[in-house]
Amino acid sequence: MAGFPLPPGPVSPEGTLLTEIHVNLLECKVCFEKYNFSMKDRQPQNLFCGHVLCRQCVRTLAHPILRKLECPFCRQLCHVDTTSHCRALRDLQELLHCHTLKSSVPHHQAGVARGCPRGACSGAPRLCLAFGGWGSLVNPTGLAVFTSSGTMVVVHDGDLRVALFDPLGRRLHGFGRKGRDPGEVCYPAGVAVTPCGYVVVTDAGDGALKVFSSTGGFVLAVRDSFQTPWGVDVDNGGNILVTDVQAGTLSRLVTDFAGGGTLQW
Structure with missing residues (x-):
């Protein structure tokens, strides 16, 4: 086109x-x-x-x-x-x-x-808010929302690669500088939030799944189980689902953060 x-x-x-x-x-x-x-x-x-x-x-x-x-x-x-x-x-x-x-x-x-009866499309989606902008959000690749507060978590290619915004689009804080050390993110591909308030990031550049607290504190990383982790979500049981675009796999990780922050296949 x-x-x-x-x-x-x-x-x-x-x-x-x-x-x-x-x-x-x-x-x-x-x-x-x-x-x-x-x-x-x-x-x-x-x-x-x-x-x-x-x-x-x-x-x-x-x-x-x-x-x-x-x-x-x-x-x-x-x-x-x-x-x-x-x-x-x-x-x-x-x-x-x-x-x-x-x-x-x-x-x-x-x-x-559009083939809709008059007035039947009044509830169609419409743009009501835009925030970020080039320089504030650079190549954003993933989005997740804390359902309890409406806080939005966006991963992107900026200096702090995980950014949090309130429901009105105002930036709260960010974390995850570029790198492969604990607490750093090389190239974030996806993000999800768990029911207990953790932020889960797939780091395609580091081949790792990384878990942080909502304030940016590093919790743990899983590095040896993925090639290029990409999509991530959390099921109803709070377990983490991860796709690996290079391996062509979907993995489910059973979480036990209360028991010391561990993940099991």
Whole structure:
């Protein structure tokens, strides 16, 4: 799908967000060309470190024989053969395209155009809050919410890789500096929260599952059981579920934090 223009008209909070998405997410940060899924060279590619470049820039920056390149953002060495198609940005562009088409329909005709009885779509989702912004949240990859308080936990590529926000989007605090030592996070892929208030992070860069308290205190890490841990969630029993994209596995870890903070398969 090719790129498309921003909605015309006065700048609203929603319009500002759309502009930021187009500028910061839907264009390559090396050549500043818009991603275009109908052009092979302009399709976005995931590097192993998690950053995204267009296919043309990946080829340009890579060594012609070794087929390796240094990520221009984090300087991590990545192999061309480990890049993958960035499906998330394609889905985002399609979503924005649908939004643009719907926005062009007059409000009084919107329900009929979507096949909904008049007034039946009044409960449709709408944007009511946007927070963070480029520089505050850098390439956010995971989100979890404490159901008791509404506190939101976001993992991203910033200096403190785990950020907590209140229900109104105000930043509370952050933790997890970049690294592989206890209390540090190399590349966070996903995040979940347990019923007893722990924050669980999959660190794809360190090949580890890391558990923290809600204030950022390091609890434990599981390093030798995963290759590239990615998605993470917590089931009704409080057990941790982890997907490993490289091993192609789904693991369930039985938690016993009250008994000393241990995990069992």
